[in-house]
Amino acid sequence: MIDSKSSFFSRLALALRASWRMLVDGDFASGVQQLERGECPASAVVEPPKAAALRDTLPESALQLLTLLQQEGRFVDFLEENVTAYSDADIGGAARVVHEGCRKVIREYLHIEPVREEAEGVRLTLPAGFDATAVRLTGNVVGQPPFTGTLMHRGWRVRQITLPKLAEGHDVRVLAPAEVEL
């Protein structure tokens, strides 16, 4: 984009570069022609995409974790059921299976630790430059750090993740195979 306050000399340099490029670059020449007719060339309107700030995550490890939760803790079975049809005692019995199994998975594959070691409810001070991803400020968020506030939730962070290695060509979309007893 050319600044509207460009100097005469920079406009002269542009004119020389443009006329040379019109001779060697057909697309460029037709673009200038459209400009001259008062039309906007397509590329001038559509901004080129910025460096990707959002990315797609790969579903593979998510499905793998879901498989493990189903395998050990019947997680998908539990979520797929209509809990309104059962008494709390029945749900409680099933919840033990889910809790025990899923906890085993979490303990085995993810090393989870609290973000803050302090007990919940204590007052703490956050220095300038604290990690805003790991600590979220809420409430009366004004002023400059250091911030002093009450720890409402300790937060959780995964220190290490070790998922099983998967065979090449293994279909991770099958969370639990159908079982047929012969």
Add this chain to the structure above:
Amino acid sequence: MSAVRYAVGIDLGTTHCVMAAVDLTASDRDAVVERIEAIPQLTAPGAVEERLMLPSFLYLPHPDELRAEDRVLPWDESPPFVIGELARTMGGRTPIRLVASAKSWLCHPGVDRRAAILPVEAPEEVARVSPLQASMRYLEHLQAAWDQQHPDAPLTEQDVVLTVPASFDPVARELTAEAAAAVGLNQLVLLEEPQAALYHWILASGGEWRKQVRVGDIILVIDLGGGTADFSLIAVTERDGSLELVRVAVGDHILLGGDNMDLALAHAVRAKLAEQGIQLDPWQLQGLTHGCRNAKELLLSDASVECVPVVVPSRGSRLIGGTLRTELTREEVTRNLVEGFFPRVDAAARPAGRARAALTKLGLPYAQDAAMSRHLAAFLGRQVGATRDLEGFAGRLPDSATFLHPTAVLFNGGVFKAQSLLERTLDVLNDWLAAENAPPARLLAGMDLDLAVARGAAYYGYVRRGGGVRIRGGTAKAYYVGVESAVPAVPGMEPPIEVLCIAPFGMEEGTQAQLPPQEVGLVIGEPVRFRFFGSSVRRVDQVGTVLEQWTPEEVEELEEIEATLPAEDRQPGEVVPVRLHAAVTEVGTLRLEAVPRVGTETWKVEFDVRGEE
């Protein structure tokens, strides 16, 4: 030998295998650099994980059951079988294709250990494996896991210590060594598991063990694994001013372990459910066993918990509607486990004998009496004289003692994660000691119940190279062959038999027994079988000693041995007088040879592994 960088300990257990290593180049005296080796294994179809334990299960899948790519291992192989965690899981659903407890089959005198007999319940079309092959498969898996992690130090070039139950007979030891040799582990020694546990205790003490025991101590090692119970007695003596350890006795092979206990609990809970009209299928029983194991550990380690809920998940996808909920109470655990397996009995109690006629169905000879305390009482009672001739022990045990008095106890095996089972065992033992006015035995601390054997075995590999104290002891039995006595035979009666000692008690590795003066006749070109006997109590018999009478308590019959002399330049049918010569190999197996009166040839005498007809 310069290529040896590690001493590797392998615990080839009935239910789990563990592998540990000591870095020989980085270790110095009590500063030992050791670690447990992670073992990659299939944990689900197509998923490989590293675990510290490899469940000793072999699953033989149907060709359509598991795709080759879902069986792939990190060392780029898709063997037609599955080992480890996935094998156990799949076997739970399809038991007819699961090989379990191969180690117990390896020492089962009733079957041919080289014949493809496992799984016993498998239908015709399943290609069965022999107990020996199953052991080889586990070793191959461990070897591949090692080689993948140590590409510059292959396992075949390292010092390998393979553990066996102290109660393993010469045949089972020989077969274990054979399995290891078949996969190329030639720098091998065998080590008894209770000794390995004690080596681990020494290792874990970091040099402090000398302060925790004193001369005159008798350490009782109680190793209660998933499938077997194993007892050993180790005495602390002194030589040239420093402490020395001597293994003085080992117990019988008892097929009784933690798995029996979990199953016993599951059956108790199943009976409770049956009273409510709920029947469980085998799949649910398995889930129940699993639930009971966790509940048991909680109840037995936390005295404040009175009952723990146990749930059996449904098999179908309807989890909430189909899940059975029950509970396991402290009273039930106490009644079934503590009183069932560790009852308070007096020191004169003995386990109920097993009727031999009961061996009609092909199966493992599980202990008939589940009471561990009675088995322990029998062991200590039989070994009352174990230290009588040991230097420095004369007069320590009063003449009135009815059993050997241990002064310290080391526990090993996953069963003792339940603290109250450990305490009960110690209590029972101390009651016996108090009844004979002996001081209570103390508990040796610093256990690592699941991994100690492999770690202790690796440490032993290091110790063998001069890095620390060694447990002496040698063979825990004296061995005899049966010879027909010179008494005239009575028609209709079996000719009386005498036993001739060919290997004395306590032969160390790499030593040879003397040649007995007596000769036996071998027929050229024909297999000749001898009855073979062992005694774990006759410590004084020397080579050539002949016993005319003995009690079954004292001398027990083992499997037969067999010698075949090739015809070569002799006449078939000719009788050649030979003497039977025993040696203990460097590996730790017993080797028997027939030595003729003339000539330099010798012939190997084989143990009969084909079992009873």
